[in-house]
Amino acid sequence: MLNKKVVKDIQSLNLKKHRVETGLFIAEGPKVVRELLQLIPEQFQRIYATDTWQKERKDWTPVPVETVTEDELQKISQLQTANQVLAVLKQLPVEKPVIENEWALYLDTIQDPGNFGTIIRIADWFGIKQIICSKGCADLYNSKVIQSTMASIARVKVWYDEEENWLSQQWLPVLAATLGGQSIFEQETITAGILLIGNESKGVRPDFIQKATHQITIPRIGEAESLNAAVATGIILSHLVKG
Numbered sequence: 001m002l003n004k005k006v007v008k009d010i011q012s013l014n015l016k017k018h019r020v021e022t023g024l025f026i027a028e029g030p031k032v033v034r035e036l037l038q039l040i041p042e043q044f045q046r047i048y049a050t051d052t053w054q055k056e057r058k059d060w061t062p063v064p065v066e067t068v069t070e071d072e073l074q075k076i077s078q079l080q081t082a083n084q085v086l087a088v089l090k091q092l093p094v095e096k097p098v099i100e101n102e103w104a105l106y107l108d109t110i111q112d113p114g115n116f117g118t119i120i121r122i123a124d125w126f127g128i129k130q131i132i133c134s135k136g137c138a139d140l141y142n143s144k145v146i147q148s149t150m151a152s153i154a155r156v157k158v159w160y161d162e163e164e165n166w167l168s169q170q171w172l173p174v175l176a177a178t179l180g181g182q183s184i185f186e187q188e189t190i191t192a193g194i195l196l197i198g199n200e201s202k203g204v205r206p207d208f209i210q211k212a213t214h215q216i217t218i219p220r221i222g223e224a225e226s227l228n229a230a231v232a233t234g235i236i237l238s239h240l241v242k243g
Helices: 004-012 016-022 030-039 051-056 070-076 113-125 143-149 229-240
Strands: 024-028 044-049 065-067 085-090 103-107 130-134 157-161 174-183 193-197 214-217
Touching: 004 070, 016 024, 024 030, 024 143, 030 044, 030 085, 044 070, 051 065, 070 085, 103 113, 103 229, 113 130, 113 143, 113 229, 174 229, 193 229
Parallel strands: 044 065, 103 130, 103 193, 130 157, 174 193, 174 214
Antiparallel strands: 024 085, 044 085
């Protein structure tokens, strides 16, 4: 049985303040936990799981597992409906990125956790290993971000550019996604660079556009006013990144 302090400590990780103070975060659900166990087992602090998850688990792990009831799991879960297993992990080490002959993403104030997590997953799909975030982006360890990444958080490094001067220090082309840019279908081949994606409603800020070497867009055929930031990222990367 979980004692009240353990429940309170885990519940507190729903708040960024406590995640920062403790250096911990939560991952939930069989698929996400299983994949993170395979990729970053050293980051796990403890696992809380139902009998069902433990019986179905085929891979052994040295991470301590505490058996809980479904009601107990629901108390500590950050999901609307708890899903068999919850893990408490140490946050990943991070350092200022050095981008050379590769593609990277720069996110300008992406605030929606679901969008942010999905963009991380899309980056992973296209083999992008580094995402740089401006101030105002969602917190990487928000539970909705973690769930949306589907474990891609372990393969894609995320760094926050708190002073917002990183782009000015780069030599690679910077391609800003804007409504008034050149069609991605007409864009000349670029083998490495930085794709700049703007805020969900306001787009890329003017001072960031000034740092771009190119402006690109997805040509609109229908009447929709705009595209979801994550969807736009996927479409653009499918044209820019060549395997």
